[in-house]
Amino acid sequence: MQSTDPLSQTFAALADPTRRAILVRLREGSASVGELAEPFTLSLPAISKHLKVLERAGLITRTREAQWRRCTLEAAPLKDAAGWIDRYRAFWEDRFDGLAAYLDTLSAETPGGSDDDPNRNG
Numbered sequence: 001m002q003s004t005d006p007l008s009q010t011f012a013a014l015a016d017p018t019r020r021a022i023l024v025r026l027r028e029g030s031a032s033v034g035e036l037a038e039p040f041t042l043s044l045p046a047i048s049k050h051l052k053v054l055e056r057a058g059l060i061t062r063t064r065e066a067q068w069r070r071c072t073l074e075a076a077p078l079k080d081a082a083g084w085i086d087r088y089r090a091f092w093e094d095r096f097d098g099l100a101a102y103l104d105t106l107s108a109e110t111p112g113g114s115d116d117d118p119n120r121n122g
Contacts, residue, residue, distance in 0.1 A: 006058065007084060010077040013057035018042065019050050023059060026073035033069050 013019050022036055037047040051071060054060045058077045063070050 006077060007080060009057040010059065010081045013053050013059055014081070016050065016053075018047075019054055019059075022047075022050060022054065022071075023073060023078075026060065026071060030070045030072040033071065036071060 018040065025031060025036060033044065033047060033051065037044055040047065051060065055062055059074055060071045061074055
């Protein structure tokens with residue numbers, strides 16, 4: 001069952017390296033399906049399936065210009081995903097700060113501190 005939650009759709013779309021590579025290419029500007037398919041060994045139908053996933057997630061829009069379908073990056077869902085991830089940044093920074101403080105305590109408790117380290121340059 002496919003989730004309709006926009007954040008879940010964004011993360012599901014980003015889970016595939018081919019789709020991430022397509023998004024990287026689209027940072028340079030819009031491109032046709034053929035242009036997006038060039039660096040891959042995948043068939044055009046396979047690339048089209050990836051594009052449909054990206055489009056459903058709101059990460060790209062597809063427009064028709066004459067006989068060409070052009071794809072354009074839509075960054076808003078990426079911003080939402082980054083915002084969700086960013087909420088955990090403070091958690092990890094606190095953990096790393098705690099680890100650094102603990103290591104400083106261990107270093108201070110070692111006779112001579114870290115100056116006795118024979119592998120240390122200086």
